[in-house]
Amino acid sequence: MEPTMATQKPKTSEGSDRATEISADESNQNRTQWIAATAYFKAEARGFAPGRALDDWLEAEKEYSAGAVKTKGSERKARSTGA
Numbered sequence: 001m002e003p004t005m006a007t008q009k010p011k012t013s014e015g016s017d018r019a020t021e022i023s024a025d026e027s028n029q030n031r032t033q034w035i036a037a038t039a040y041f042k043a044e045a046r047g048f049a050p051g052r053a054l055d056d057w058l059e060a061e062k063e064y065s066a067g068a069v070k071t072k073g074s075e076r077k078a079r080s081t082g083a
Contacts, residue, residue: 035060 038060
């Protein structure tokens with residue numbers, strides 16, 4: 001039996017807000033994991049010498065931000081040119 005208008009629940013923005021919230025949480029988690037891994041590899045490359053952990057993290061954040069901006073710009077350009 002298919003739901004009728006009388007039995008269907010009204011659609012609200014609550015579900016879409018929750019989906020956006022979950023998506024943002026997942027995106028932030030992916031970002032943090034990427035930065036942590038990149039900072040680790042930077043530390044490994046310099047032999048885990050102490051005193052540079054924050055520098056490694058901040059450099060990784062810069063790289064992530066530069067890549068994210070570059071990716072968004074590339075997607076926009078591809079859409080506008082039909083590529």
